[in-house]
Amino acid sequence: MSENQNEKLYPESLMSFWMKSATDFWKSTDRMWPDATEPFQSEGLKKQFQKLESAPKMWQSFISAFSAPESMNAVFKGVDILPEVVLQTLQSGWGGYSDLQKKWLEKASRMGKQSEAYKFEDIDKDLFKAFAEVYEKEFSQFLNVPQVGLTRFYQERMGQTLDRLNLFEIALSEFMNLLYLPVEKSTKAISETLEEVTKRGELSENFEEYYREWVKILEGHYMVLFKSTEYIQVLNNVLDAGENYFSARNHLIEDILQLFPVATNKDLDELCKEIYLLKKEVKKLSKKVAGLK
Amino acid sequence: MSEPKIPVDLIMKKLAEDSEEVLKTVQKASDVLLGPLDTAISTTPCDIVYEEDRIKVKHYKPKAGVKLKTPLLLVYALINRETMLDLQPGRSAIQNFLDEGVEVYMIDWGYPTRKDKYLTIDDHVNGYMDNVIDFIRERHNISKINLMGICMGGTFSVMYAALHPEKIKNLITTVTPTYFDIDTGLLHIWMKTIDVDRMIDTLGNVPADMMNLGFLILNPARLMIDKYVGFLKNIGNKNFVENFIRMEKWIFDSPDVPGETFRQFITDLYKKNLLIQSKMELGGRRIDLKKITMPLLNFYGKYDHLVPPEACERLTEAVGSNDTQDLCLDTGHIGIYVSSKVQKEFAPRIAKWLKERDKPEKGHSSRKKPVAKATATAKKPSARTSSPKKEKKKTAA
DSSP states (O other): OOHHHHHHHSHHHHHHHHHHHHHHHHHHHHHHHHHHHTTOOSHHHHHHHHHHHHHHHHHHHHHHHHHSHHHHHHHHHOOSSOOHHHHHHHHHHHHHHHHHHHHHHHHHHHTTTSOOTTOOTTOOOHHHHHHHHHIIIIIIHHHTSOOOSTTHHHHHHHHHHHHHHHHHHHHHHHHHHHHHHHHHHHHHHHHHHHHHHHHTTOOOSOHHHHHHHHHHHHHHHHHHHHHSHHHHHHHHHHHHHHHHHHHHHHHHHHHHHTTTTSOOHHHHHHHHHHHHHHHHHHHHHHHHHHHHO | OOOOOOOHHHHHHHHHHHHHHHHHHHHHHHHHHHSOOOOOOOOSOOEEEEEETTEEEEEEOOTTOOOOSSOEEEEOOSSSOGGGGEEETTEEHHHHHHHTTOOEEEEEOOOOOGGGTTOOHHIIIIIIIHHHHHHHHHHHTOSOEEEEEETHHHHHHHHHHHHOGGGEEEEEEESOOOOOOOSSSHHHHHHHHSOHHHHHHHHSSBOHHHHHHHHHHTSHIIIIIIHHHHHHHTTTOHHHHHHHHHHHHHHTOOOOBOHHHHHHIIIIIIITOTTTTTOOEETTEEOOGGGOOSOEEEEEETTOSSSOHHHHTTHHHHSSOSEEEEEEESSOTTHHHHOHHHHHHHHHHHHHHHHHTOOOOSSOOOOOOOOOSSOOOOOOOOOOOOOOSOEEEEEEO
């Protein structure tokens, strides 16, 4: 076998060849976009096409990072250091995270200042919105990359399950944050009371009084929060996200169970329904027979 | 505005002063928690006289003799368990009924599993409840029994009484929601917006833990914080600890709720409010509340946060009976059954009301059948007794 042939069979060369073909494909696809968008004059559609245009560009940057010799070495020969490819891929994610961190810091510095007693219209929604946006823009897309080949359905379900788990966790965090807000507001209220009575020199020896007062304020805040449209919206979001996740997880479990000689959820549900209908019919007939007797 | 300054130094000083007291409490707490504790619930002796699928019927007989000819069937909700009515000696509605000479039957709905997820309200009301009631009628050789429903079990009882009025002598509803188009109870607000179809399609049965979390979140300040602060404060008091643990056992002993039943309950009741309008259907039959012609006693709690008075009080106006009474007690949802103060009047009042209406039946066959432990069979309904004189009352207690 010639040295040249050896090179061709070597994985690095194969990978480079595949990547070059893929990049060429995207390049040619990219060139098609301007023509394709011409018939669509509306702003909304143009925006959609602009989004699509970014996909091949992203692929190009991803491929060029991956094609770099040091990355290929890292992939095929094992790594001791973080390869360039990972750094480059994560770069955009860090950008989003630093924004998020900034917002967290802003939120921390505002703690106790911004929230007004018994009002929940001024909830700091931006933080979770930003988090959700960062996730959806920078991470979610990787879990939803179209899968190919024999196992595509399984891979797709795995990706979807992870994606939905993450979205559920984001929704849950927002919900938990909302549940914490009354604690923040009531603590502020009671600390103001304490400051006031201390200034007047009327601080009670019995701190239980203040605890009782705090619980009362806290209860009041929760009652207002729970009736607010903001809370109901967040509650529904977390339920939706949870149900999405459970549904995806169930599909994944279904796939896994199919590998074993056991009944799947679907099998059992069908069986349960059949038993339920049969029992119902038998009971109805038993009553009829008893009536005839 | 500057941040409020909390007098931490004073708080710390107070804590230091209290430390001796704390040490004593800790010592007492360890004695109580490590020593023998009586935390058993549902201890009143009973027999299981009927079983069907997951459900059981408990039978309680008064030791001092039966003073009421017609037995009373208690129907609890599918949420939490019927053990609440027999929480502990001295705080047992069941025991109080027995002391009044009332013979009691009580449905134990058991723990629904995956195979129960397709069970509808129709299966519970026209299926299980009807079978149990037929069984009791047959066992006592009577055409009608007294029926008392609790919360969701009360709603089921209202449905049953409207569909089978010939089998019910007197109806008692306690903390029973029948009017759902209100915005005073958080449950009523939340349930209107949830996507119940999606929830049931995904989950099957509604998990007990999810329901419990939902109830805790109704009042986190009291149920998740203050309650346990109270427990810690009284941790050295054996009697308090025993009662507290009994209540904890009951609260978190929750069965899952059959999915299709939950779906229908939320859709037809919380979202569409069909029952009070006599538009709800079960098994293809419309529930006409005007067919409830037997005497009706309707209890509810003034401070009930789960089923507010507004959700209960319209029933007496909607039914066809001339003998109805509303009783609003100064308590909450659970307090009606477990508060020592309310207990003194709750069961005796019901017993008195029943005794006043416990007339002997006319023209019912005296043929007795052996006790069955299987699906009970339906009997031909006997002639209806005439309604007593018109009596509509509204009482606050």
